[in-house]
Amino acid sequence: MPTLPRLSRSQPLSDFIQALEKHGCVLITDFTDPETVAQANKEVKPWLDGQGQAGAKVGALSGNTQTVTRLISRSPTVREKFFADSLYQSLSEHFLTLKTTTWYGDEARTGQSDPLLSIAITFAIPPGTSAQGLHRDDKNHHARHVAASEYSQGRDMLLGLFVPGCDTFRANGATRVVPGSHLWGDETPDFGDQTSTVVDAEMKVGEAFIMLGSLYHGGGEYAKALENASSGEMERRIVYAMFSCSGVHRQEEVSFLSYPVEEVKTYSKVVQDRLGWKQSEPNLGWVELKSPEFMLAA
Numbered sequence: 001m002p003t004l005p006r007l008s009r010s011q012p013l014s015d016f017i018q019a020l021e022k023h024g025c026v027l028i029t030d031f032t033d034p035e036t037v038a039q040a041n042k043e044v045k046p047w048l049d050g051q052g053q054a055g056a057k058v059g060a061l062s063g064n065t066q067t068v069t070r071l072i073s074r075s076p077t078v079r080e081k082f083f084a085d086s087l088y089q090s091l092s093e094h095f096l097t098l099k100t101t102t103w104y105g106d107e108a109r110t111g112q113s114d115p116l117l118s119i120a121i122t123f124a125i126p127p128g129t130s131a132q133g134l135h136r137d138d139k140n141h142h143a144r145h146v147a148a149s150e151y152s153q154g155r156d157m158l159l160g161l162f163v164p165g166c167d168t169f170r171a172n173g174a175t176r177v178v179p180g181s182h183l184w185g186d187e188t189p190d191f192g193d194q195t196s197t198v199v200d201a202e203m204k205v206g207e208a209f210i211m212l213g214s215l216y217h218g219g220g221e222y223a224k225a226l227e228n229a230s231s232g233e234m235e236r237r238i239v240y241a242m243f244s245c246s247g248v249h250r251q252e253e254v255s256f257l258s259y260p261v262e263e264v265k266t267y268s269k270v271v272q273d274r275l276g277w278k279q280s281e282p283n284l285g286w287v288e289l290k291s292p293e294f295m296l297a298a
């Protein structure tokens with residue numbers, strides 16, 4: 001059985017760094033408390049219910065999973081208690097901050113680029129959902145990987161935080177992860193018979209899971225209803241997922257703040273595309289999981 005390290009936030013930051021370097025992931029046993037999770041659920045529920053039955057059909061989402069995007073605005077609890085959590089932020093800074101020295105004539109100049117939030121999204125999977133294919137989320141950034149026996153600083157440009165809105169376990173599609181796979185290269189992955197490589201990141205409410213963007217993982221299968229939802233509630237496995245990326249994954253000029261949308265509508269298609277109004281395949285630069293081109297059509 002592969003190791004999924006479980007640590008308490010009372011342990012030193014270096015233990016979390018070591019666990020992420022070695023296994024590519026770490027579970028925090030006391031990330032938050034049930035009251036805070038209940039508050040996040042309350043804030044997100046209207047948006048989730050507003051989604052109807054149809055789920056998103058993009059990337060690793062095959063049409064069943066319900067999603068709520070724009071979580072930073074829609075849930076102050078997700079924003080300030082989960083995303084802004086000091087442990088997650090310290091780990092993001094450790095793994096994603098870039099500090100590079102370059103030459104300006106014969107003068108050495110050092111610049112620092114801090115991490116950016118890439119997305120904050122709810123994944124709610126209902127019964128009848130099949131498992132996702134195991135994948136790396138840094139596929140979105142076209143990341144390339146060289147097989148290594150040890151972690152080297154700067155290897156990753158994405159760090160994910162998964163906070164469950166309910167207990168997650170194998171039968172309701174807990175995220176499946178492949179500890180150690182962050183050190184694999186880009187050749188065809190060998191998951192063997194899966195029992196020796198893949199583990200269910202089962203979590204109780206209050207726990208959370210952090211993983212590097214190069215770790216193979218995927219939502220698990222939620223085959224049939226467990227009849228465990230409280231009355232009037234829809235049965236679904238809810239996870240709040242946040243990903244930070246390195247700060248250089250952006251344009252030099254922030255086009256969306258520099259050029260008003262009404263004006264952009266009058267530009268030629270090629271200019272609109274180059275300003276970022278067309279998504280990057282797969283899964284980058286979108287609004288509500290859609291290429292922003294639709295906002296220029298209106």
Ligand SMILES: O=C(O)CCC(=O)C(=O)O
Pocket residue numbers: 060061123132137173174175176217218219220239
């Ligand atoms: O829902 C999950 O457990 C994981 C979802 C995921 O990995 C994805 O959509 O990329």
Ligand SMILES: [Fe+2]
Pocket residue numbers: 060135136137217218
């Ligand atoms: Fe994923």
